[in-house]
Amino acid sequence: MAVFEHTYRNYAGPLTPEWSRFLIIPRHAFRDVFKSKLFTAFFALCFIPLLVEAVMIYLHHNVNALGVLQVNIRELIPIDATFFQTFVNLQSGFAFFVTLLVGPPLVSRDLRNNALPLYLCRPFSRTEYVAGKMAVVLLLLSLMTWIPQLLLFLFQSYLEGARWMIDNLWIASAIFIGSVVWILLLALLSQAISALVKWRVVASGVLLGLFFIPSVFGEIVNQLFRTRWGNLISLGALMRTVTAGLFGTFQATTTFVTDFDGQVVRRVLSEPPLWCSWLVLFFVCALCLAILSAKVKAYEVVK
Amino acid sequence: MATAAAIPTAPAIQDRRNFAPVVDLDGLSVTFGGRPILKELRGELRGRAIGLLGPNGAGKTTLIHTLLGFHSPSSGTAHIFGKDIITDAKQIRALIGYMPERDAFIAKMSAVHLVRLMAELSGLPPEAALERAHEALFYVGLGEARYRGVDTYSLGMKQLAKLAQAIVHGPKLIFLDEPTNGLDPPARARMIRLIREIRDSGQANIVLSSHLLRDVEECCEEILILKDGRIVTYCNLEEERKANRKFLVLETRGDQTKFAEAVSALGCEYALTGDHRVKIVLQEGIEVRDLYRIAADQQMQIRRLSYKRDSLEDIFLKAMENSHGGF
Numbered sequence: 180m181a182v183f184e185h186t187y188r189n190y191a192g193p194l195t196p197e198w199s200r201f202l203i204i205p206r207h208a209f210r211d212v213f214k215s216k217l218f219t220a221f222f223a224l225c226f227i228p229l230l231v232e233a234v235m236i237y238l239h240h241n242v243n244a245l246g247v248l249q250v251n252i253r254e255l256i257p258i259d260a261t262f263f264q265t266f267v268n269l270q271s272g273f274a275f276f277v278t279l280l281v282g283p284p285l286v287s288r289d290l291r292n293n294a295l296p297l298y299l300c301r302p303f304s305r306t307e308y309v310a311g312k313m314a315v316v317l318l319l320l321s322l323m324t325w326i327p328q329l330l331l332f333l334f335q336s337y338l339e340g341a342r343w344m345i346d347n348l349w350i351a352s353a354i355f356i357g358s359v360v361w362i363l364l365l366a367l368l369s370q371a372i373s374a375l376v377k378w379r380v381v382a383s384g385v386l387l388g389l390f391f392i393p394s395v396f397g398e399i400v401n402q403l404f405r406t407r408w409g410n411l412i413s414l415g416a417l418m419r420t421v422t423a424g425l426f427g428t429f430q431a432t433t434t435f436v437t438d439f440d441g442q443v444v445r446r447v448l449s450e451p452p453l454w455c456s457w458l459v460l461f462f463v464c465a466l467c468l469a470i471l472s473a474k475v476k477a478y479e480v481v482k
Numbered sequence: 483m484a485t486a487a488a489i490p491t492a493p494a495i496q497d498r499r500n501f502a503p504v505v506d507l508d509g510l511s512v513t514f515g516g517r518p519i520l521k522e523l524r525g526e527l528r529g530r531a532i533g534l535l536g537p538n539g540a541g542k543t544t545l546i547h548t549l550l551g552f553h554s555p556s557s558g559t560a561h562i563f564g565k566d567i568i569t570d571a572k573q574i575r576a577l578i579g580y581m582p583e584r585d586a587f588i589a590k591m592s593a594v595h596l597v598r599l600m601a602e603l604s605g606l607p608p609e610a611a612l613e614r615a616h617e618a619l620f621y622v623g624l625g626e627a628r629y630r631g632v633d634t635y636s637l638g639m640k641q642l643a644k645l646a647q648a649i650v651h652g653p654k655l656i657f658l659d660e661p662t663n664g665l666d667p668p669a670r671a672r673m674i675r676l677i678r679e680i681r682d683s684g685q686a687n688i689v690l691s692s693h694l695l696r697d698v699e700e701c702c703e704e705i706l707i708l709k710d711g712r713i714v715t716y717c718n719l720e721e722e723r724k725a726n727r728k729f730l731v732l733e734t735r736g737d738q739t740k741f742a743e744a745v746s747a748l749g750c751e752y753a754l755t756g757d758h759r760v761k762i763v764l765q766e767g768i769e770v771r772d773l774y775r776i777a778a779d780q781q782m783q784i785r786r787l788s789y790k791r792d793s794l795e796d797i798f799l800k801a802m803e804n805s806h807g808g809f
Binding site: 186187188189190191192193194195197200203207211288289291292293294296297298299300301302303304476477478480 | 514515547550551552553572573575576578579580582584585586587588589590591595599600602603604605606607610614621633647649651652653654679680683685686
């Protein structure tokens with residue numbers, strides 16, 4: 180119907196499937212996010228390490244290029260679990276900064292302007308709303324973490340051969356699980372903070388503080404007690420531990436308790452066990468979900 | 483004290499018994515922190531345009547929010563077009579449009595973008611959503627300003643944008659919560675005209691919550707008056723007016739006393755209000771021409787005669803006075 184026919188009428192056309200409606204939010208959000216040239220430039224910058232990774236994999240298998248460069252890159256940088264882990268950690272850092280820019284305003288902007296009743300008065304649940312908002316962060320971060328990393332894994336497999344791929348399939352699963360856990364944590368934290376703090380700048384500050392302030396305290400605990408249990412309050416350290424566990428590079432360090440004569444009395448585990456790190460991450464995610472469940476409501480009831 | 487308010491049945495409502503009620507309240511109660519807000523509401527609302535009236539804190543907004551599924555009933559339930567608000571919440575919300583009382587928009591988003599997003603969330607495909615977003619904005623009168631950010635709009639424009647997002651998906655029932663709040667007289671008139679147009683299109687039922695009696699009087703056929711979380715009146719406005727006794731105000735010249743005595747002899751109540759005015763309550767079977775006849779007999783002139791029917795304000799005040807605890 181043309182716009183000049185100004186009468187009220189019902190809609191009788193086809194409807195989109197219910198399951199797909201949460202994806203409407205990221206579709207509209209991406210349009211806003213990429214309006215900023217600064218963000219677009221930064222997002223493009225995040226792919227540079229991946230480009231370097233691709234070049235290194237390529238050089239690793241290009242004998243002519245290695246001859247020209249006169250370096251034995253095969254021995255210098257072997258393509259193994261540590262190689263992929265390094266780049267996963269690097270991309271995780273970039274993912275954190277992308278989250279800082281994109282995550283905080285997603286829910287807070289709606290809360291500040293009372294937009295939630297507009298969403299929730301439609302056939303659109305609170306779960307779909309949260310899923311939609313999280314999808315904005317998850318899709319963006321997936322594009323710069325596990326998706327290109329897995330493509331590079333396939334590239335390496337293509338160059339190295341099917342045998343290498345079968346032998347190292349666990350690396351692919353480590354890339355996927357490690358990245359997904361990290362971006363899920365970032366998405367949940369940024370949405371929970373966004374739901375608690377209505378101002379974007381403050382929300383970004385809180386997210387930044389949440390990663391760095393506990394890290395400082397954790398390090399103080401580590402230094403004071405000559406342990407590494409302080410890592411349990413540092414989200415960054417937790418993720419590094421979990422990633423190391425997935426890539427098989429986790430080492431449980433121990434210290435020796437000695438008496439005044441220097442005799443070893445007993446050996447203690449200075450590093451928290453791997454399951455502790457997983458447990459803390461699980462707890463943080465559960466806490467974020469609880470916050471979102473409490474705050475994402477059409478109207479807050481004053482009791 | 484009664485626990486549930488019985489709804490008086492107006493004659494016009496009887497005519498619509500064959501149709502499913504728009505809203506069927508079935509002992510609906512809502513409690514916040516142990517404090518009852520809605521108390522066992524019962525009744526069937528069937529009007530094309532239903533006005534929700536009541537003093538502040540009566541539970542009007544809470545009733546709308548509960549019907550929308552924002553609050554869970556503590557007991558009882560309600561049905562909208564026969565669907566349960568607890569078990570079929572999503573299906574119900576597909577049929578509903580809602581214009582909230584407070585400012586509600588998404589910052590840095592143009593009106594057309596906002597309304598399109600809301601249409602898509604209601605299930606419309608992107609192309610249809612965009613087309614209807616334009617239509618809805620033209621319909622409410624924001625056609626020229628549709629590419630501007632909603633946060634830059636004036637209060638009146640924001641109200642219109644809220645109406646546009648409420649109707650963009652063509653709902654069958656529209657909840658309007660204080661739609662004329664903060665509007666200047668021309669903007670209010672425009673809003674009232676739009677609401678009446680939607681009502682008269684016959685494509686949607688309207689539930690209008692307002693504390694402004696004039697708005698409800700101009701838009702609604704039926705009214706539901708709430709007080710302290712209870713229904714004190716549900717009636718058809720026109721039928722209620724007709725059912726009320728007719729007051730006549732006469733401006734006269736001549737001896738009023740004899741005229742009044744003659745009218746009283748017919749069984750009509752009267753009051754002499756000075757300034758040559760007489761107020762008369764007509765009894766059944768007494769016509770206006772009888773008054774003219776008496777006036778002629780008493781050699782008195784009737785210069786002016788006007789009916790004074792109960793206004794919505796009278797109905798509202800009566801409902802408040804008759805409810806428990808007084809007004």
